[in-house]
Each structure stands twice: as structure tokens, then as C-alpha cells.
Amino acid sequence: MKIVILGAGYAGVTAALRLARISSRKADVTLVSRDARFVERIRLHEHAAGRRPKARPIASLLRGSRASFVVGDVAAVDTAARTVTLDDGRSLAWDRLVLALGSRPDMTAPGAEEHALALDGRGAAELVGRLPELARRRGRVVVVGGGLTGVEAAAELAEAWPDLRVTLLTRSAASAGFSRAAREHMVRSLERLGVEVVTNVSVRELERDRVVTTDGSVAFDACVWAVGFVASPLPAGLSLAQSARGQVLVDAFLSSVSDPNVYVAGDLAVHARPPAIAVPMGCKSAGPSGAHVADNLLREIASRPRVAFDYAAPGYCVSLGRSDGVIQLTRADGAFEGAVVRGRVAAWIKEMICKSTIAMLRLERYGLSSYAAFRAGNVAPALEAPRAASPGALGS
Numbered sequence: 001m002k003i004v005i006l007g008a009g010y011a012g013v014t015a016a017l018r019l020a021r022i023s024s025r026k027a028d029v030t031l032v033s034r035d036a037r038f039v040e041r042i043r044l045h046e047h048a049a050g051r052r053p054k055a056r057p058i059a060s061l062l063r064g065s066r067a068s069f070v071v072g073d074v075a076a077v078d079t080a081a082r083t084v085t086l087d088d089g090r091s092l093a094w095d096r097l098v099l100a101l102g103s104r105p106d107m108t109a110p111g112a113e114e115h116a117l118a119l120d121g122r123g124a125a126e127l128v129g130r131l132p133e134l135a136r137r138r139g140r141v142v143v144v145g146g147g148l149t150g151v152e153a154a155a156e157l158a159e160a161w162p163d164l165r166v167t168l169l170t171r172s173a174a175s176a177g178f179s180r181a182a183r184e185h186m187v188r189s190l191e192r193l194g195v196e197v198v199t200n201v202s203v204r205e206l207e208r209d210r211v212v213t214t215d216g217s218v219a220f221d222a223c224v225w226a227v228g229f230v231a232s233p234l235p236a237g238l239s240l241a242q243s244a245r246g247q248v249l250v251d252a253f254l255s256s257v258s259d260p261n262v263y264v265a266g267d268l269a270v271h272a273r274p275p276a277i278a279v280p281m282g283c284k285s286a287g288p289s290g291a292h293v294a295d296n297l298l299r300e301i302a303s304r305p306r307v308a309f310d311y312a313a314p315g316y317c318v319s320l321g322r323s324d325g326v327i328q329l330t331r332a333d334g335a336f337e338g339a340v341v342r343g344r345v346a347a348w349i350k351e352m353i354c355k356s357t358i359a360m361l362r363l364e365r366y367g368l369s370s371y372a373a374f375r376a377g378n379v380a381p382a383l384e385a386p387r388a389a390s391p392g393a394l395g396s
Contacts, residue, residue, distance in 0.1 A: 001023075001026065001027045001028070001095045001096060001297070001300075001301055002027075002028045002030075002093055002094050002095045002096075003019060003027050003028065003029050003030070003094065003095065003096045003097075003098065003297060004030045004032060004084050004092050004093075004094040004096075004097055004098070005029070005030065005031045005032065005098040005100055006032050006074055006084070006097070006098065006099055006100060006101055006235070007032075007033065007099065007100035007101040007102055007232075007266070007268075008031055008032070008033035008035070008038065008058050008069075008100075009038075009039070009041070009100060009102045009266060009283075009286060010266065010283045010286035010287045010290065010357060010361075011100040011102070011265035011266030011267075011286040011287065011289055011290035011293075012031060012033070012098070012100030012265070012266070012290060013031070013038065013058065013061055013062070013290070013361055014286075014287050014290035014291050014294070014360070014361065014364055014369075015098055015100060015265055015290040015291070015293050015294040016029055016031040016062065016065070016067040016294075017061075017062065017065055017067065017361065017364040017365050018290075018291055018294035018295070018298075018364055019067070019294045019297060019298065020062075020065040020066040020067035021065060021066075021364070021365065021366075021367055022294075022298055022367075023066075023298060023301060025066070026301050027297070027298075027301060028068075029066065029067040029068065030067070030068045030069075030070060030092055030094075031058070031062065031067055031068065031069050031070070032070045032071075032072065032074065032084065032086070032092070033058055033069070033070075033071060034071070034072065034073045034074075035058070035071070036057060036058060036059070036071050037055060037056060037057055037058065038056040038057070038058050038061060039121055040053065040054075040056070040354070040357070040358070041120075041283065042282075042283055042354055042357065043354060044119050044120065044121070044124050045119060045124075045149070045152045045153040045156045045157075045319075046156060046319075047124040047125075047128070048119060048123070048124040048127040048128065048131075048153065048156070048157065048224070049127075049131070049156040049157050049159070049160035049161070050128055050131065050160050050161075051160075056358070061361050061362070061365075062365075064365060065365055070086070070090070070092070072086035072087060072088055072090065073086060073087040074086060074087070074235040075087045075235070075236065076235060076236040076237040077097070077235045077236070077237040077238045078237055079097075079237065079238065079259060079261070079262070082094050082095065082097075082261070084097070084235075095261070096261055096262075096263065096297055096300075097261065097262045097263070098262075098263045098264070098265060098293055098297075099234075099238075099248060099256075099262060099263070099264045099265070099268055099269075100264075100265045100266045100268065100286075100290060101231075101232040101234075101266075101268050102231075102232050102266055102267045102268060102286075103229040103230060103231050103232055103266075103267035103268065103281055104118075104120065104229065104230060104231075104232050105118035105119060105120055105123075105225060105226070105227075105228075105229060105230075106227055106228045106229055106230045107225060108230075109203060109205065109206065109225075109227070110204070110205035110206065111205045111206030111207060112206050112225050114206070115206040115207060115208055115209075115223060116144070116206055116223040116224065116225035117222060117223065117224055117225065118225050119149055119153055119224060119225070119226055123224070127157075127222065127224070130222055131157070131160075131161055131164070131222075132161075134161075134164060134221050134222060135161040135162075135163040135164050136163070138163055138164070138165060139164060139165065139221035139222070140164070140165040140166075140167060140219065140220050140221050140222075141157055141164055141165070141166050141167070141220065141221065141222045141223070141224060142166075142167045142168075142169060142211055142218055142220040142222075142223045142224070143157070143166065143167070143168045143169070143223075143224045143226055144169050144203055144211060144223060144224070144225050144226060144227055145169075145170065145225070145226035145227040145228065146168060146169070146170025146171070146172065146173065146174040146175065146176065146197075146199070147175065147226065147227075147228065148175065148316070148318055149226040150168060150170065150174075150224075150226035150227075151168070151174055151175055151186055151190070151318060151320070152318060152319050152320070153224055153226055154166050154168040154190060154193075154195045155189060155190060155193055155195065155319070155320040155321045155324075156319070156321060157224075158190075158193040158194055158195045158321075159193055159321035159322065160321075162193075162194065165194075165196070166193075166194065166195045166196070167195070167196040167197075167198060167218060167220075168190065168195055168196070168197045168198065169198050169201055169203065169211060169213065169218065170197070170198070170199050170200075170201070171199075171200065171201060171202045171203075172199065172200065173199055174186055174187060174190065174197055174199065175318070177336055178316075178326075178328050178336045179328060179336050179337050179338075179340060181340045181342075182318075182326045182328045182336070182340045182342075185326055185340070185342045185343075186318065186320065186326055189320040189321075189324050190320070193320075193321065198218070200215075201213040201214055201215045202214045203227075206223060209221070211223060229245075229267065229281055230245045230246050231243075231245055231246035231247040231248070231267065231268050232246075232267075232268060233246070234248070238262075239258070240256045240258040240259060240262065241256070241257050241258045241272070243270050245270070247267070247268055247269060247270035248262075248264045248268055248269055248270070249270060249271075249272040250263075250264050250269045250270065250271060250272065251271075251272060251273075252271070252273070252308035252309060252379065253296050253306045253307070253308060253309065254269060254289060254292060254293050254296065254309050255296075257272050263293045263296070263297065264293075265286065265289040265290040265292075265293045266285070266286035266289055266290060267281040267282070267286065269289060275309075275311075275378045275379060276333075276334075276378050277311075277312045277333065277334035277376070277378045278334070279309075279311050280313060283357050284313050284316075284374075285311060285313070285374075287357065287360055287371065288311055288371040288374045289309065289311070291364075291369070291371055292307075292309045292311075292371075295307070308379045309379070310375045310376070310377065310378055310379045311374050311375065311376075311378055312330070312334055312374065312375070312376035312377075312378040313330060313334075313374065314329065314330060314373055314374065314376075315327060315328055315329040315330055315338065316328045316330070316336070317346070317349060317350040317353055318346075318350070319347060319350045319351075320347070321347075322347065323344055323347050324342075324343055324344065324346070324347050325342070325343070325346035325347035325349070325350045326340065326341070326342055326346050327340065327341035327342075327346045327349050327350070328340055332376065334378075
């Protein structure tokens, strides 16, 4: 079976390593990425504040596995011919295609694309270049978005550059949805760091040097846009059912409801029939979903029935600079009402969790990884009977 995986984030690399390790040469696995280096998105707020990212070549993560790695942009996918064409003209044949293209910051608000910096690789690099001068003259950085990305970015920037004036704008409370104890600690930490938190305002548009809100305008020298994420665009030639956020609708087994030969892992996937507890975007679900896609492909190769994806996040971790944080555990029903860990201990746990994402990729190479902590009986209803495909009909 020829398996091509598009996207080399947490989901794509996990799937490639597991498939290449277990398939016993019955699968030809190719991982395709536009970047040669692995991007730790969970550390982009740290990089934006000036911490130098570690160089992690994707090829080194795959070293010792039987997975092939190709660097290139995907120009088109032909589902009839089952080929992927790269922008340099190279063509890759596939029997099963795995989409692990991830997500991107939602920059659709008026003026956001032109006047704000997304918390992605390019935006983080630009902030690194601009912040020293802004701090020298006590410039103002406005962070728009009170979710985890916005809270972490505001805290990190304020701690790394205490002379900056950092303002966090949110249309509700900062980190709404967390338990009261967790929210109160976040607010106190932001106040300690000197972050001005402006709640209950909605952004109408961005202009060159100000955010226009429902309650007036806020001037800035730099604006960090952290309002959420949408799915990365699909390559040309792929016509699959998608949600309003651009995510590909998948069945309980993580294959596209439009084409059962296309699997989807990570942020790009959303259940067509939502499970009891929603699967969030982020690396916490990307690794488990990448592993599950690989497991179902291995079941196909072995002519065994596939298994529905079972996932629930045991908790959420938030960094508030380098020495403070919040760990929010969840209840069995997914509600953010479990135990809360705060302060230095939480910061240490968060750092260990961030390091574990890379460790899990390395352990996957040797068959030592486990995602059992993310299984909680959260199984989506099956949209089709489990299939067991004959490997002889799938190619070699």
C-alpha cells in the first residue's frame, strides 16, 4: 500500500513514524512538508518574546524509520489518478492519502491581514526584530484575543520586555470557559506582569496604528492577532466536504465523508457527527489522531475492521511567563471544572508537557509511545460499517 502524508506537524510525523515502524514493509510511507524543520507551534509565543527556537530537522525525527521524507509545496491532488503533484513537477502515487495540513491563524477580520501580526513563524520572527526598539521607547503591543493563545502571548511578552506596555483585548473574560479558580489566577498573573486587560469588547476593524472596537479605539505600535484558528486550505484538486472553519468532515474512523481513501488527522479534521466531548484543535489532539489514523491504516493492511477515534483531553495547561502557569484538569464530561494547579509547579508541568510532545515523537520511532490517557469512551457514532480492505487490492 502506498501511503502519502501531507503535512509534517505533530499529527503527520506521528502517523508516518507509526506506519513505517509497524507495517513490516507492507506499506510505502512518504511524508511531504513544505518546511524541512519541525515547527513547535506550542512555543511560538516564547519565540516571539525572544527565546531562540531549537532547530529540529524533520529528517532527524524520521531517522531510522522506513518513512521517506519529501520537501516541497503541493501543487495539486488528483483523486481519480491517486497522485500528488508538487510545485517542482514531481509526482507521488498513493493508495491512501493522509491530510495533516493543520490550521492557521484566523485573519479574516477587516484589516487584520494588513495591520496585525499572526502568532505564526513569520509573525514571531517579525516581533523578535521589532520588540527591542519598541521596549526602548515604551511602545504599546496590543494582543487581540482572550483565549489561551492570547493570554500566553500577553504574559510572555510582558515578562520578557517589562518596558513594553501590553494590552489584552477580549470580547468576554480572559480564558472564558475555565473554572473560576483558574481564571482568577490568570487575571492576577496578568496584572502582576503589568498587562492591561480590557474585557467585553469586540473588534470591528484594524487600522494602521489602532484597533477599532465596539467601545472606542486602542492605539498600538504592534498588534498580535490571536482570535482563533481556521483550517489550512486544501490543495488544488481536492473537493471534500468541509465545515464553516474549513475543516474536513470526517467519520468516526477519521476518513473523509466524501472520499474514504482520504484520512484526516490533526486540526484539519472535524467529526461530521460530533462525539460526546468535542475534539479541540491543538497538539494535544494532533498526536493521538495521527496515531489513530496510522492504526486504522494498519488495520486495513491486515484486513481487520477499523476502530472509531476515542478522545477526550484530560486537562489544559497555560503558561504565564517562564515561572507561572495554570493546569486545569477536566471532568469526565469534558467540563473545565476539575482540579487546578497554579504557580511555579504549573509552569514546570507545562514545560514538561511541551518537552513531552517531542519526546513522544522520538518514542514513537521505537514503539514506546502511548496515548491511553486521552481515551475516555468519547466515541463518535459510526457513519459506515467498519471496512476491512484487502491489501492485495491496494497496491504494494
